[in-house]
Amino acid sequence: MKRKSVLIHSPELDALAGHVRTFEQRLIQLRGERLPEWIAAVRADDLPSLHTFINGLERDLASVTAGLILPWSSGVVEVHVNRIKMIKRQMHGRAGFKLLRNRVQLAS
Numbered sequence: 001m002k003r004k005s006v007l008i009h010s011p012e013l014d015a016l017a018g019h020v021r022t023f024e025q026r027l028i029q030l031r032g033e034r035l036p037e038w039i040a041a042v043r044a045d046d047l048p049s050l051h052t053f054i055n056g057l058e059r060d061l062a063s064v065t066a067g068l069i070l071p072w073s074s075g076v077v078e079v080h081v082n083r084i085k086m087i088k089r090q091m092h093g094r095a096g097f098k099l100l101r102n103r104v105q106l107a108s
Helices: 002-009 011-028 032-044 048-059 061-069 075-090 097-107
Strands: none
Touching (some): 011 032, 011 048, 048 061, 075 097
């Protein structure tokens, strides 16, 4: 209930919340082809924080769009990289590469 009252009294926050919800739908539904129209709608509003986000998206729009359209994911690779980094952080300064390699292989 409080969120609705805040949004009623702040048109900027209401617009921001609407754009964020729309972007969320694009992510969930994998609708990357509709990203340019979302960007145009956000550009039409005076929301500097989202404009900064859009600038980042536009720097590599082709990759962002592909990530939202294509069925492939690097999620499995990212899990392994994250696991190896965690083991490496735990062992920082304690042992050399051989022990790190053994721990990574044993953790698999």
